[in-house]
Amino acid sequence: MLPFARVAIIGLGLIGSSLARAIRAEMPTVALTGHDASPEVREIARRIGLCDDIADNAGAAVTDADLVILCVPVRAMETVAAEIAADLPPECIVSDVGSCKGEILAGLTRALPGRIVIPAHPVAGTENSGPESGFATLFKGRWCIVTPPDGADPAAVERVSELWRRVGANVEIMNAQHHDLVLAVTSHLPHLIAYTIVGTASDLEDVTRSEVIKYSAGGFRDFTRIAASDPTMWRDVFLANKDAVLEMLQRFSEDLSALQRAIRWGDGDALFSLFTRTRAVRRSIIEEGQDDAAPDFGRSH
Amino acid sequence: MLPFARVAIIGLGLIGSSLARAIRAEMPTVALTGHDASPEVREIARRIGLCDDIADNAGAAVTDADLVILCVPVRAMETVAAEIAADLPPECIVSDVGSCKGEILAGLTRALPGRIVIPAHPVAGTENSGPESGFATLFKGRWCIVTPPDGADPAAVERVSELWRRVGANVEIMNAQHHDLVLAVTSHLPHLIAYTIVGTASDLEDVTRSEVIKYSAGGFRDFTRIAASDPTMWRDVFLANKDAVLEMLQRFSEDLSALQRAIRWGDGDALFSLFTRTRAVRRSIIEEGQDDAAPDFGRSH
Numbered sequence: 001m002l003p004f005a006r007v008a009i010i011g012l013g014l015i016g017s018s019l020a021r022a023i024r025a026e027m028p029t030v031a032l033t034g035h036d037a038s039p040e041v042r043e044i045a046r047r048i049g050l051c052d053d054i055a056d057n058a059g060a061a062v063t064d065a066d067l068v069i070l071c072v073p074v075r076a077m078e079t080v081a082a083e084i085a086a087d088l089p090p091e092c093i094v095s096d097v098g099s100c101k102g103e104i105l106a107g108l109t110r111a112l113p114g115r116i117v118i119p120a121h122p123v124a125g126t127e128n129s130g131p132e133s134g135f136a137t138l139f140k141g142r143w144c145i146v147t148p149p150d151g152a153d154p155a156a157v158e159r160v161s162e163l164w165r166r167v168g169a170n171v172e173i174m175n176a177q178h179h180d181l182v183l184a185v186t187s188h189l190p191h192l193i194a195y196t197i198v199g200t201a202s203d204l205e206d207v208t209r210s211e212v213i214k215y216s217a218g219g220f221r222d223f224t225r226i227a228a229s230d231p232t233m234w235r236d237v238f239l240a241n242k243d244a245v246l247e248m249l250q251r252f253s254e255d256l257s258a259l260q261r262a263i264r265w266g267d268g269d270a271l272f273s274l275f276t277r278t279r280a281v282r283r284s285i286i287e288e289g290q291d292d293a294a295p296d297f298g299r300s301h
Numbered sequence: 302m303l304p305f306a307r308v309a310i311i312g313l314g315l316i317g318s319s320l321a322r323a324i325r326a327e328m329p330t331v332a333l334t335g336h337d338a339s340p341e342v343r344e345i346a347r348r349i350g351l352c353d354d355i356a357d358n359a360g361a362a363v364t365d366a367d368l369v370i371l372c373v374p375v376r377a378m379e380t381v382a383a384e385i386a387a388d389l390p391p392e393c394i395v396s397d398v399g400s401c402k403g404e405i406l407a408g409l410t411r412a413l414p415g416r417i418v419i420p421a422h423p424v425a426g427t428e429n430s431g432p433e434s435g436f437a438t439l440f441k442g443r444w445c446i447v448t449p450p451d452g453a454d455p456a457a458v459e460r461v462s463e464l465w466r467r468v469g470a471n472v473e474i475m476n477a478q479h480h481d482l483v484l485a486v487t488s489h490l491p492h493l494i495a496y497t498i499v500g501t502a503s504d505l506e507d508v509t510r511s512e513v514i515k516y517s518a519g520g521f522r523d524f525t526r527i528a529a530s531d532p533t534m535w536r537d538v539f540l541a542n543k544d545a546v547l548e549m550l551q552r553f554s555e556d557l558s559a560l561q562r563a564i565r566w567g568d569g570d571a572l573f574s575l576f577t578r579t580r581a582v583r584r585s586i587i588e589e590g591q592d593d594a595a596p597d598f599g600r601s602h
Contacts, residue, residue, distance in 0.1 A: 187519025218488025275532035
């Protein structure tokens with residue numbers, strides 16, 4: 001038995017379009033409607049047949065849905081929720097895929113008083129954006145964190161969870177505040193650091209841009225991948241999860257200062273000790289199936 | 302015409318064993334001898350037939366060579382050079398593959414007075430270590446930087462350059478000091494930051510190790526790859542290239558503080574502007590063939 005019969009996806013970028021494809025692949029009888037604020041994206045979505053119907057406005061997409069999933073940047077969530085409020089069927093569940101659950105939960109609750117809101121966050125993605133970059137298997141083997149508000153209906157939580165399981169994800173339930181702390185370290189801080197170092201390298205006077213690019217295989221190129229992620233999405237993430245990001249950034253800066261000091265004073269033992277410890281983390285990630293075991297991410301050589 | 306007829310490789314880890322395999326593949330008539338300080342590594346090298354001969358000491362490996370390539374950690378270079386000094390044929394060229402050229406050039410010059418020393422650095426690798434992790438195509442399409450001392454014989458520089466071209470690398474000539482500045486940003490700083498963030502994430506109290514691993518696909522897992530690199534090699538790199546690494550680290554920290562401030566004060570425009578700029582760098586790296594164009598490094602999904 002399918003958890004939902006009529007799903008509306010608002011926002012057809014990488015995640016929204018991947019979810020549409022995954023629902024098509026795994027639950028082909030689900031009636032799928034879609035909307036995107038951009039006319040160009042709607043045009044592409046129609047051309048590639050992403051959904052059964054692409055509506056020209058968000059309200060029209062949700063009139064018949066039993067699940068609406070908002071797949072827009074974090075700071076657009078509340079606005080989009082307000083746009084669909086009048087057209088939303090009473091029993092319809094509203095969910096989303098945003099990376100910061102605290103602010104989104106507050107925004108959706110404000111915009112949709114009395115409605116069933118069950119936020120979620122599939123921890124998956126690539127550096128690419130747009131409806132053509134999505135693919136049906138994006139969520140397979142990844143985790144989706146569902147963050148129900150206090151007092152949420154367990155049956156509604158289970159239906160949203162089941163949708164994510166059907167598209168291949170493992171599901172974890174967590175409160176929004178803890179989610180935001182965990183993701184600050186596993187996702188937001190890494191992106192912030194990657195954006196920073198790519199900026200630092202671009203601004204040097206003594207080393208040319210061409211040299212940075214030519215010799216990027218020494219390690220730098222790894223950082224450029226996530227630093228190529230969608231600017232709007234990530235601006236919103238840092239503003240919406242400010243406290244947790246600043247807390248993790250502070251810890252990172254302290255640890256970096258300690259290493260800086262070890263280098264300055266030639267403390268090889270301190271360096272060696274950290275570098276040995278960090279190897280174990282990589283091993284665990286591979287053992288738990290969260291990355292390829294192939295060396296160099298399996299890049300072709 | 303081959304640049305060398307008899308090559309000795311000292312140190313049979315990832316780079317040394319890859320070079321041995323590449324020479325076998327591309328220049329099969331070259332007589333190849335090898336040595337590694339570890340009896341276990343010598344045993345493996347003999348079993349897998351890495352070289353024509355594996356010598357039990359470094360001196361015995363070089364007696365007949367016209368090129369010796371030292372593939373040992375940066376701070377072991379001078380010691381190994383001193384070990385081979387007495388056995389080195391007079392016309393033999395000594396080169397290496399170390400990641401910090403200034404300190405290595407000084408060390409080799411001290412240990413081998415009057416000998417032909419032409420350091421080089423192939424900017425290539427994976428996070429794996431040891432003789433069984435090497436492969437013949439590691440250097441294909443990558444850059445090898447040759448850093449001859451002032452007044453080096455151009456013919457010797459050309460022979461070393463030609464060896465690297467034969468195994469598939471592009472060659473650039475640079476002085477050691479500039480090399481160390483360039484690599485500080487394209488390789489050493491990225492490794493230092495990756496080691497730091499993996500350490501920071503491991504040390505949290507409110508987020509468990511298990512959570513860090515489960516949700517690492519949010520970006521964190523990218524950093525764990527280079528933070529799984531060889532601890533001895535990297536300890537040596539940071540101690541040997543101290544000044545350039547500290548300089549780049551200082552710049553990075555300033556840039557990170559600026560972003561921290563932008564987040565604290567909600568300056569979305571500053572964030573958006575940086576995040577847009579960094580996308581272009583990724584594009585250039587792919588256009589220049591220094592990384593895969595496939596999304597997510599081509600990881601399987």
